[in-house]
Amino acid sequence: MWRARAEAHRRRVEAWTAPHLERRLRGETHPVEDFLFSYYGHRPARLRQWHPGAGVVLAGARDFGRGYVDTPEGATLDTAALLDRRGATVEWIARLLSATAARPAHFGCFGLHEWAMVYRAAEVRHGAWPLRLGGEEIARVVEERGVRCSHFDAFRFFTPEARPLNVLQPTRERQRELEQPGCLHANMDLYKWAYKLSPLVSGELVADCFALARDIRAVDMRASPYDLSPLGYRPIRIETPEGRAEYAAEQRGFAERARLQRRRLLDACERLPAASG
Template identity: 50%
Template sequence: MAPITAETGAHASRQRVALEDWRACEAEHHAAVDELTAAHLRRSHEGIKHPIIDFLFTYYRSSVGALRTWHPGIGVQLEIEDDRRDIPRFYRRVGTAEDQSTSAIEVDVDAVAESKGKRWQRAATIVSRTASRPPRFGCFGRHEWAMVYRLRPHEIRHEQVPLRVSEGTIAEQVEAGVHCTHFDAFRFFTAPAEPLNEFALSRDSQLEREQPACLHAGMDLYRWASELGPACPSDLLLDTFRSSLRARVVDMQASPYDLSEYGYEPIKIETPQGRAHYAAFQRRWAEETNELRERLLELYASLGVLPE
């Protein structure tokens, strides 16, 4: 079944969806999320860490439950049982002038904005400015290498995962030059690696440096979609999650870690072939994430949130 979507804009009409129709969409969404997250939940229950997948639920402070909860987005009225008394948080009961006999609910945009909207304008500005910049394809994922540059073994973040290259190879790659544009990656650089980056990044410079070929800038779209709460339709949230999951895999494949135990082959960015592979992914990634940025910006506009 195609996802339920609403018209956007100040004068969009409300779409009213029958109970059986939206329940079918909800079930499809649950099945899709369950397929993507079942292994993660099993590992979490058993206390087993995963150096790739866990990132999407720890760094972004999201949960499988939030991802799994289906929302149609704003401007969609969902018919409910007439005797239903419990109304989900951030929803309100509504009726229509034509038919007051059938109960329905819709997202209460004002309630969502009051609770979650403090970061929306900055997020919209980041998304808009990132989309407007030309992509850069020369970083080759060296940010992960800069995070372990000149560290002792017990200081490495993923200490349960061995490195696949020597300290000398790590030094060669980092000292060849790092071209990271993403502050939230840069802030994990070791102190000796920071001055080797092309840019001295800060939280304030985030608005001026983010660019669409950056894997982490694209993964952050999952964060921005999550922060919209029920105002974000679940098909968009799930698309940002799937996209982030693919990028996180490539992000770590291009790292200096040995992930063979987890079934991942390395992208050897210390070789010309590996760098070409990484840059080719970035070209596809920039196009894919700019399409997601466009969808997010349309949603921000429908919420009255305009980039600075």
């Protein structure tokens, strides 16, 4: 049973990692498909590696890998030893996830964080791809709509000129106070928290969070001022009422998917003390 799970995980993840590695060999980059590997820094080999999670015995397994111990029934994760080393990290992640889950979701940002990253900029992050609008038109949209970003790791990439236009001034120290469950970046980050909790959580949960983050990234860039239509990404024109309505609908759908994944991560954290002893 567990061998079938491990193989299914490997096949699923290979569909994401193999094209990324092929592009890397060719010296190519993809602004959507490669982002989760370059930004989060979790290596493809680590994503491919399957774990059952804490408290699971792999029947008949021996020498399963680092962090595992053999028992008469099979191999199992040495949860107590892992928590001795990483307990503070697990607690920090659980507190952030819990605080975010308890907050109401907000859906009025319309993806303008990506616009604030190119606002009055001489150079842009994805310079290989053209912008849909000129610099002055981008500036007009940002200034007229305003920016309402609550996520520090998006805010820190704003241009210096854009930062004062944001309603909030997020900091790393205020992360737990400000993150909210409607935010695309907070929901994308569930992948980060999942792999940081691995191998205490299952490989399937890490992969589910990756899949969610991948879908979010596509919408994030479709709503940006970049033109990725040659790659097959139809723009969400948030500079129009119709585009803002489409973006908010996508955002609500991601918030619901993220709610379920966040709950699974929290449940896994809450089970850890029992699993370790």
